Amino acid sequence: MSRKGYLHGFSNKEQQRLYTQAGFLEPWIYENIEFKRVTNLLEVGCGVGAQTSxxxxxxxxxxxxxxxxxxxxxAQGRRFLAREIRAGRVDLRCEDASKTKFGDAxxxxxxxxxxxEHVPDPLAILKETLRVLKPGAVVYCTEVHNASLFLEPYSPATLKYWFEFNEQQMKMKGDPFVGAKLGNLLLKAGFQNxxxxxxxxxFDSRAPKQRAEFIRYWTELLLSGAPSLLRSKRVTKDLVKEMTRELxxxxxxxxxxxxxxxxxxRAEAL
Ligand SMILES: C[S@@+](CC[C@H](N)C(=O)[O-])C[C@H]1O[C@@H](n2cnc3c(N)ncnc32)[C@H](O)[C@@H]1O
Structure with a gap:
């Protein structure tokens, strides 16, 4: 996959950000995820193995x-999970999720x-996932819904940058609002339940430390898109500076x- 199709890029810094992000968000993302009855899991878009670990x-x-x-x-995921791969617990493969080499079920x-959010045809990927799942298998999808952002105090430079961030993602044929569409997509792909x-x-004044940590994380996330946004002249260096100051x-x-x-x-395969 080329840099062109992925807003955050594949630099070492960005790869490290994925590990930090996965660890930081773990308590929220995994609160309701349950794979007790699963033995053979497919992780789609595993990146550098941050969620895998x-x-x-x-x-x-x-x-x-x-x-x-x-x-x-x-390649980075294989280095990171070398021990688990040697132990036969993990297999990482370079494959396009819309057309895999796995057999049915x-x-x-x-x-x-x-x-x-990063793919041009999420439905094709969900249909392909359904094909390789056994009947009754469970799938969890956690995805962005970028229309939901609110900040106080009002931060116009950040909102302008956010608008351009989302526009850029759509120009790259991704979908920053895919989260709200998951129900429709899973239904159309043929999943049930x-x-x-x-x-x-x-986060507000009830948890000031957590709020400050979250805003630091969010600033890094927004800045990870800056090289791509600056290259395509969607934002100026001044806007990036002003956004950083606002945050x-x-x-x-x-x-x-x-x-x-x-x-x-959460859904189940038919
Ligand atoms: C934001 S990263 C998330 C990685 C990982 N899930 C995590 O949370 O750390 C998105 C990943 O999706 C991958 N990706 C994008 N399109 C894909 C496709 N068609 N098939 C498989 N992976 C894809 C990208 O290469 C990238 O590593």
Whole structure:
């Protein structure tokens, strides 16, 4: 997969950010994920293996096959999980998730996290996942819904940058609002017993330390898109600076609020 199709890029810094992000968000993302009855899990868009290692820690009985379209991500994931791969607990492969080499009904569970926002045809990937799942297998998808962002104090430079971030992703044929569409997509792909819920990131003066940490994380996330946005002239260096300053203010202010809600779906294969 080329840099062109992926807003965050594949630099070492960005790969490290994925590990930090997965660890930081773990308590929220995994609160309702349950793979107790799964033995053979497909992780779609495994990136550098950041979620894979959390999945293995939380569900030590799992065998995980992770696939990612980027050879660079898979190579890093293989280095990171070398011990687990040697132990036969993990297999990482470079594959396009919309057209895999797996046979029908190979897996009894599937896991997606922050991938469908980056693909031109999420439905094709969900249909392909359904093909390789056994009947009754469970799938969890955690995906962004970027219309849900709210910040207090009002931060116009950040909102302008956010608008351009989302526009850029759509120009790259991704979908920053895919979270809200998960129900429709899973239904159309042929899954059953579909449940969706919002994951809530809502921090205010009741938890000032957590709020400040979250805003630091969010600033890094937004800045990870800056090289791509600057290259395509969607934003200026001044806007990036102003956004960074605004976010620092949000992080410090006594009255500040951070609010963002991605979506998590659970469904079963027919
Ligand atoms: C934001 S990263 C998330 C990685 C991992 N799920 C995590 O949370 O750390 C998205 C990943 O999806 C991969 N990807 C994008 N399109 C794909 C496709 N068609 N098939 C498989 N992987 C894909 C990218 O290469 C990238 O590594």
């Amino acid at each position: 959390i999945l293995l820690k939380r569900f030590p009985h799992l065998n995980i096959t992770g696939i990612d379209a980027s050879a660079k991500q898979v 190979t897996f009894d569970g599937a896991f997606f996290c922050w991938i469908l 579909i449940r969706t819920e919002m994951v809530e990131f809502h 620092a203010t949000v992080g410090r202010s006594q009255e500040s609020v951070f609010y963002y809600r991605p979506m998590q779906a």
